Amino acid sequence: MAAFTLKINGQARQVDVDPNTPLLWAIRDGAGLTGTKYGCGVAQCGACTVYVDGQTVRSCSMPVSAIGTSEITTIEGLDSKEAKAVQAAWVALDVPQCGYCQSGQVMSATALLSVNPTPTDNDIDLAMNGNICRCATYVRIRAAIHGAAKSLEG
Amino acid sequence: MTVHDTKLSRRTLLKGSAGLVLGAYVARADKLFAQAAAKPSINIAPNTFLIIKPDNTVTVLCKGIEFGQGPFTGMATLVAEELDADWAQMRADHAPSNPQLYKNLAFGMQGTGGSTAIANSYIQMRQVGAAARQMLVAAAADAWQVPAGEITVDNGVIKHASGHEGRFGEFADKAMAMPVPADPKLKDPSQFRLIGKEGVVKRLDSADKTNGKAFYTLDINEPDMLTVVVARSPKFGGKVASFDATAAKAVAGVVDVKQVSNGVAVYAKGFWPAKMGRDALKITWDDSKAEKRGSAELLQQFRGLSKTAGKLVKAEGKFEESMAKGGRVIEVEYVFPYLAHAAMEPLNAYLKWDGDTAYARYGCQFPTPDHMAISKVLGLPIEKVKIDVLLAGGSFGRRAQQSTHQAIELAEVAKAIGPGKPVKLVWTREDDMRGGYYRPYCIHRMRGAVRDGKIEAWSDTIVSQSIMKGSFFESMMFKDGLDPTSYEGSNEIPYDVENFRCDMHQVDVGVPVLWWRSVGHTHTGYVVEAFVDELLEAAGKDPIEGRLALLSKKPRHAGALKAVAELADWKNYKVPAGRARGVAVVESFNTFVAQVVELSMTDDGPKVHKVWCAVDCGVAVNPDIIRAQMEGGIGFGLGHILYAEQTLDAGAPVSGNFDTYRSLRINEMPEIEVVIVKSTEKPSGVGEPGVPPLGPAVANALAKLGVGRPRQLPIVPGASA
Numbered sequence: 001m002a003a004f005t006l007k008i009n010g011q012a013r014q015v016d017v018d019p020n021t022p023l024l025w026a027i028r029d030g031a032g033l034t035g036t037k038y039g040c041g042v043a044q045c046g047a048c049t050v051y052v053d054g055q056t057v058r059s060c061s062m063p064v065s066a067i068g069t070s071e072i073t074t075i076e077g078l079d080s081k082e083a084k085a086v087q088a089a090w091v092a093l094d095v096p097q098c099g100y101c102q103s104g105q106v107m108s109a110t111a112l113l114s115v116n117p118t119p120t121d122n123d124i125d126l127a128m129n130g131n132i133c134r135c136a137t138y139v140r141i142r143a144a145i146h147g148a149a150k151s152l153e154g
Numbered sequence: 155m156t157v158h159d160t161k162l163s164r165r166t167l168l169k170g171s172a173g174l175v176l177g178a179y180v181a182r183a184d185k186l187f188a189q190a191a192a193k194p195s196i197n198i199a200p201n202t203f204l205i206i207k208p209d210n211t212v213t214v215l216c217k218g219i220e221f222g223q224g225p226f227t228g229m230a231t232l233v234a235e236e237l238d239a240d241w242a243q244m245r246a247d248h249a250p251s252n253p254q255l256y257k258n259l260a261f262g263m264q265g266t267g268g269s270t271a272i273a274n275s276y277i278q279m280r281q282v283g284a285a286a287r288q289m290l291v292a293a294a295a296d297a298w299q300v301p302a303g304e305i306t307v308d309n310g311v312i313k314h315a316s317g318h319e320g321r322f323g324e325f326a327d328k329a330m331a332m333p334v335p336a337d338p339k340l341k342d343p344s345q346f347r348l349i350g351k352e353g354v355v356k357r358l359d360s361a362d363k364t365n366g367k368a369f370y371t372l373d374i375n376e377p378d379m380l381t382v383v384v385a386r387s388p389k390f391g392g393k394v395a396s397f398d399a400t401a402a403k404a405v406a407g408v409v410d411v412k413q414v415s416n417g418v419a420v421y422a423k424g425f426w427p428a429k430m431g432r433d434a435l436k437i438t439w440d441d442s443k444a445e446k447r448g449s450a451e452l453l454q455q456f457r458g459l460s461k462t463a464g465k466l467v468k469a470e471g472k473f474e475e476s477m478a479k480g481g482r483v484i485e486v487e488y489v490f491p492y493l494a495h496a497a498m499e500p501l502n503a504y505l506k507w508d509g510d511t512a513y514a515r516y517g518c519q520f521p522t523p524d525h526m527a528i529s530k531v532l533g534l535p536i537e538k539v540k541i542d543v544l545l546a547g548g549s550f551g552r553r554a555q556q557s558t559h560q561a562i563e564l565a566e567v568a569k570a571i572g573p574g575k576p577v578k579l580v581w582t583r584e585d586d587m588r589g590g591y592y593r594p595y596c597i598h599r600m601r602g603a604v605r606d607g608k609i610e611a612w613s614d615t616i617v618s619q620s621i622m623k624g625s626f627f628e629s630m631m632f633k634d635g636l637d638p639t640s641y642e643g644s645n646e647i648p649y650d651v652e653n654f655r656c657d658m659h660q661v662d663v664g665v666p667v668l669w670w671r672s673v674g675h676t677h678t679g680y681v682v683e684a685f686v687d688e689l690l691e692a693a694g695k696d697p698i699e700g701r702l703a704l705l706s707k708k709p710r711h712a713g714a715l716k717a718v719a720e721l722a723d724w725k726n727y728k729v730p731a732g733r734a735r736g737v738a739v740v741e742s743f744n745t746f747v748a749q750v751v752e753l754s755m756t757d758d759g760p761k762v763h764k765v766w767c768a769v770d771c772g773v774a775v776n777p778d779i780i781r782a783q784m785e786g787g788i789g790f791g792l793g794h795i796l797y798a799e800q801t802l803d804a805g806a807p808v809s810g811n812f813d814t815y816r817s818l819r820i821n822e823m824p825e826i827e828v829v830i831v832k833s834t835e836k837p838s839g840v841g842e843p844g845v846p847p848l849g850p851a852v853a854n855a856l857a858k859l860g861v862g863r864p865r866q867l868p869i870v871p872g873a874s875a
Contacts, residue, residue: 025426029381036366045817094779096222097223100499135548
């Protein structure tokens with residue numbers, strides 16, 4: 001066990017965990033933020049997607065000891081205009097079914113729109129194909145990303 | 155499995171297949187839940203279903219579990235319609251475990267499955283809303299001293315011409331204490347302003363499922379709680395021979411290690427130390443009673459059996475005589491793999507046991523049997539056990555456990571460490587994927603004859619494991635010793651064929667199996683629709699015209715087929731070069747779904763570009779949720795048909811995660827267009843019926859493209875290797 005100070009959503013959080021503990025479990029069990037989900041543990045499904053210094057990361061596969069002073073953003077800390085547009089579009093189209101993967105989907109979609117305000121279908125495929133949705137809400141995810149992009153134009 | 159008329163007696167209700175099944179089982183549960191025995195069998199008491207708060211919110215307690223298929227929104231729609239509530243004031247939550255108050259009327263026990271949520275609640279929940287409205291009006295009439303008949307309710311506002319105006323919250327306490335009207339009057343469908351309307355009702359759970367606030371079992375984090383992972387046998391049926399927990403206990407954060415009947419449980423402060431502790435366990439397994447056959451051996455056995463006649467399920471006309479007359483005779487074999495459900499949230503559950511009472515919280519799909527299992531393991535009276543149902547991250551059948559294996563394991567891990575230590579049992583993805591309870595491995599051998607452009611003979615020999623054998627369902631659901639969920643759809647094809655037979659070999663394999671989204675129809679729908687297409691091709695008929703000509707007794711199949719033909723412009727559409735289209739129509743759970751698929755071939759197998767879908771589910775309660783379930787069912791069906799299988803290596807399941815159990819991803823998702831067939835029939839379910847037609851429609855399109863109908867699934871070999 002070792003004590004780490006993680007900067008999550010702008011707040012310093014103390015977690016006392018083994019250095020090899022994946023960031024996901026430091027966030028969930030250590031910091032008590034449960035919006036970030038466990039789906040596979042091997043960076044295959046994207047349910048655990050967070051930002052580390054603004055970059056999307058599969059938190060299940062990054063040890064907490066590698067974080068250092070980097071800034072972590074979880075679904076609870078999303079507040080950019082792109083995030084708000086994505087979440088509004090998700091609700092407008094009733095995208096979620098079981099909802100368990102959707103934190104990760106919203107994180108990835110927000111990251112996409114932050115760097116590419118007018119993504120094509122192909123851009124969406126490339127940015128989102130690391131996020132599995134077993135309910136297969138993909139049709140609405142795609143439509144919602146286009147919808148969010150459109151709302152950001154105005 | 156559907157029950158629509160709450161005026162039916164309990165006896166009549168239980169005559170339905172599943173109701174009949176569970177009747178005997180529930181007779182036991184009824185005794186155990188004795189405090190409720192005096193209640194009427196169909197509960198419409200608003201104070202058991204609705205929480206009306208001073209802020210005027212109306213929370214509907216949903217009998218079934220919400221795992222994406224939409225019952226929260228559906229139940230709230232039914233209540234709000236009759237209550238004349240404003241949709242903005244509606245909320246939903248899960249009802250706790252209580253089979254008398256919250257039983258599924260199609261099952262006779264509390265539980266979700268068989269796409270019954272709307273079907274079994276359509277009248278009941280409307281009656282709850284109508285009764286509540288009547289009681290609120292009576293309370294207002296009393297307060298205002300005006301005749302109840304002069305009061306109106308509109309969009310959550312109670313009004314009287316004298317100028318009195320109020321909302322539900324202020325009258326709720328008084329209203330809920332009133333006697334419940336026995337037969338509250340329901341609206342005529344022409345008066346509906348929510349049911350079946352577009353754009354009025356939005357899902358109640360979308361916002362929380364978009365901002366991380368939706369609360370699942372994995373999110374439980376109580377003080378003093380221990381996270382538990384269990385090391386289970388790599389082979390099904392293996393037992394712990396001996397184990398050494400020294401290294402496991404040395405892992406920081408590990409609190410204890412205990413043997414349970416299913417393996418060895420590691421208790422820790424948090425998931426990661428629990429998993430590290432489990433990795434450090436040294437276990438010797440006793441495989442003497444374990445299943446040790448691999449996939450190749452099963453294929454050989456199943457294939458051999460499929461070439462012999464099985465136990466007769468149904469026969470009409472003279473099949474063998476007709477076959478002997480020759481013509482175009484076709485015999486084909488279809489092989490279906492074991493499939494994992496692989497819901498996004500692996501199995502998990504929480505239990506707090508203090509020695510005298512137990513309180514469980516989890517995404518529980520069958521509360522009644524689970525409740526009984528927990529009480530039995532802990533030796534507690536049933537009323538000392540409580541289950542609160544939580545949102546679940548998908549199920550697809552996996553959480554509907556007639557074996558109650560997870561509830562038993564949960565209670566055992568709590569019992570093993572002793573009272574006063576709350577436990578959260580967590581399955582890893584690998585535990586979930588390798589943990590069995592798969593869609594059964596099965597083979598269908600199809601034989602048929604076409605003469606003079608007519609399908610004269612048809613037979614289907616099925617080789618499959620039984621899902622229900624050994625469970626409480628067996629004694630009442632089995633027919634002539636066979637499990638109907640293995641042949642449903644194959645024994646009664648919708649098409650007019652004079653000489654027909656269906657027979658089955660029911661095989662025992664030591665791999666636990668379970669219903670998997672649309673159950674038998676996932677394979678019977680495939681073979682019936684691929685085979686009719688093949689025979690129609692041999693007969694020189696158009697796939698849709700040919701089917702329609704054989705559907706003389708099946709107007710709703712025909713209706714769905716015509717609707718999809720129109721949507722896809724079947725006759726005039728110009729299929730782009732290099733692509734082909736295929737069609738299929740399947741009834742499952744009283745819902746009729748027809749789909750047209752357009753695809754091409756790539757180096758990575760078929761690429762499905764578009765799916766047109768027509769669904770007839772009777773009265774459409776929530777059109778947008780119906781469309782969502784068709785979209786999701788198509789994606790779920792497509793991913794598995796193309797890529798997924800669980801193989802066995804000397805009895806041990808091979809795939810443990812999504813790197814080898816390939817799941818559909820967004821770039822593989824087709825465009826989808828859905829039309830809902832207008833209907834005044836009783837509403838039926840939509841959670842499962844979107845799945846079955848997709849596979850055969852893909853197969854039939856591949857045949858049209860010249861690739862041939864895939865005989866062994868998944869279509870892309872090695873995708874899951």
